Amino acid sequence: MDRRQIKTRQAIFSAFVKLLETKRYEKITVQEILDEANIGRSTFYAHFETKDELLKAICKELFGHIIDSAIDKTHTHGLYSKGEAPQSVFCHLLQHLQENDNNILGLLSCESREIFLRYFKDSLNELIQTQFVNHSRRENQDLPQDFLVNHISGSFVEMVLWWLKGREKHTPEELDHYFRSVIEPIL
Amino acid sequence: MDRRQIKTRQAIFSAFVKLLETKRYEKITVQEILDEANIGRSTFYAHFETKDELLKAICKELFGHIIDSAIDKTHTHGLYSKGEAPQSVFCHLLQHLQENDNNILGLLSCESREIFLRYFKDSLNELIQTQFVNHSRRENQDLPQDFLVNHISGSFVEMVLWWLKGREKHTPEELDHYFRSVIEPIL
DNA sequence: TTTGATACAAAACAAGTTGTTCTGTATTTA
DNA sequence: TAAATACAGAACAACTTGTTTTGTATCAAA
Numbered sequence: 254m255d256r257r258q259i260k261t262r263q264a265i266f267s268a269f270v271k272l273l274e275t276k277r278y279e280k281i282t283v284q285e286i287l288d289e290a291n292i293g294r295s296t297f298y299a300h301f302e303t304k305d306e307l308l309k310a311i312c313k314e315l316f317g318h319i320i321d322s323a324i325d326k327t328h329t330h331g332l333y334s335k336g337e338a339p340q341s342v343f344c345h346l347l348q349h350l351q352e353n354d355n356n357i358l359g360l361l362s363c364e365s366r367e368i369f370l371r372y373f374k375d376s377l378n379e380l381i382q383t384q385f386v387n388h389s390r391r392e393n394q395d396l397p398q399d400f401l402v403n404h405i406s407g408s409f410v411e412m413v414l415w416w417l418k419g420r421e422k423h424t425p426e427e428l429d430h431y432f433r434s435v436i437e438p439i440l
Numbered sequence: 441m442d443r444r445q446i447k448t449r450q451a452i453f454s455a456f457v458k459l460l461e462t463k464r465y466e467k468i469t470v471q472e473i474l475d476e477a478n479i480g481r482s483t484f485y486a487h488f489e490t491k492d493e494l495l496k497a498i499c500k501e502l503f504g505h506i507i508d509s510a511i512d513k514t515h516t517h518g519l520y521s522k523g524e525a526p527q528s529v530f531c532h533l534l535q536h537l538q539e540n541d542n543n544i545l546g547l548l549s550c551e552s553r554e555i556f557l558r559y560f561k562d563s564l565n566e567l568i569q570t571q572f573v574n575h576s577r578r579e580n581q582d583l584p585q586d587f588l589v590n591h592i593s594g595s596f597v598e599m600v601l602w603w604l605k606g607r608e609k610h611t612p613e614e615l616d617h618y619f620r621s622v623i624e625p626i627l
Numbered sequence: 628t629t630t631g632a633t634a635c636a637a638a639a640c641a642a643g644t645t646g647t648t649c650t651g652t653a654t655t656t657a
Numbered sequence: 658t659a660a661a662t663a664c665a666g667a668a669c670a671a672c673t674t675g676t677t678t679t680g681t682a683t684c685a686a687a
Contacts, residue, residue: 367554407598438625480636
């Protein structure tokens with residue numbers, strides 16, 4: 254890939270993430286991105302068809318790593334192992350988030366966070382779903398499985414939201430403990 | 441209030457809700473609302489300063505009733521009463537939603553549902569918060585109270601989301617049972 | 628029923644936005 | 658070095674937003 258392309262793509266991403274810190278996604282104009290990234294109009298449209306496409310590309314790129322890393326984790330350690338594992342996938346995810354590569358925490362707490370949180374939750378949902386299918390020795394036969402899966406991924410994302418709203422005063426390990434406390438009793 | 445104003449306001453609301461069923465909020469133009477509601481441009485701007493203000497007004501109007509009704513419920517029966525009460529506030533809320541006045545379920549499952557879900561959750565959060573403060577004989581001293589409050593309201597909204605995604609195949613009573621199963625063990 | 632107020636429709640408007648297309652230049656790869 | 662291509666800059670039509678103006682229809686109060 255051409256070095257110029259890489260540089261431009263990165264400039265657009267950085268500009269977009271920076272703008273998102275102070276402005277809602279819908280209110281950001283292409284012109285503002287151009288000014289912030291210092292690129293020409295035609296250049297932008299050579300990279301992305303629309304602003305929406307840029308959004309999708311960012312989601313894929315930023316959450317791709319985190320989710321992939323979590324998938325690897327489940328392949329070796331499973332999802333939770335009901336207290337046995339010293340570290341759950343969820344703790345792993347939180348630690349990964351806290352590293353804040355590419356200011357991913359900024360995206361998850363900006364005004365347009367819903368967009369990214371929903372993307373995050375959908376990825377998480379798939380991960381948990383497959384995990385449940387694999388070794389499902391569930392005791393709670395009362396509840397529909399997809400309800401439970403949704404409850405877990407939904408609660409996790411809501412916890413991240415709560416965490417960020419409180420300016421990250423808690424450690425990933427503490428959060429993992431909180432999450433275990435409200436999830437393990439129902440498994 | 442002038443009858444003409446009421447009629448116009450209602451026409452705008454209906455048009456807006458109808459458009460939201462097939463189009464994302466951000467993609468809806470004022471012109472489309474005018475055409476659907478059969479009103480003039482100046483008329484719209486006499487009622488609402490911007491499209492965003494219209495959105496706020498709709499949220500207030502539609503969720504106001506439901507939340508107020510839930511608040512009344514808590515005043516007489518409390519939030520959950522740990523299994524004693526035949527009907528929880530949550531069941532009450534779900535039944536209210538199912539009546540689908542003003543197509544509120546349409547709003548909660550349309551492409552722009554995040555907007556309304558977040559508004560719904562914030563209202564719910566306040567309600568649960570006050571309830572916790574009132575008679576807080578919590579046993580789980582391990583968890584921060586606002587984490588628990590957030591977990592409950594968040595999980596509820598996520599359940600509603602799951603419910604609507606599955607085209608409402610479950611009754612409010614069933615959902616209430618599911619919700620008790622995942623919330624009561626941790627209280 | 629009349630009268631004064633006002634909600635309304637229609638149209639024109641400036642300012643801003645989007646996505647396209649063109650030309651010429653700079654950079655990269657082979 | 659040469660051919661390919663990524664880029665800047667500018668101009669463009671089509672659309673959107675919110676304002677303003679003018680004349681008409683409807684309302685509420687006397």
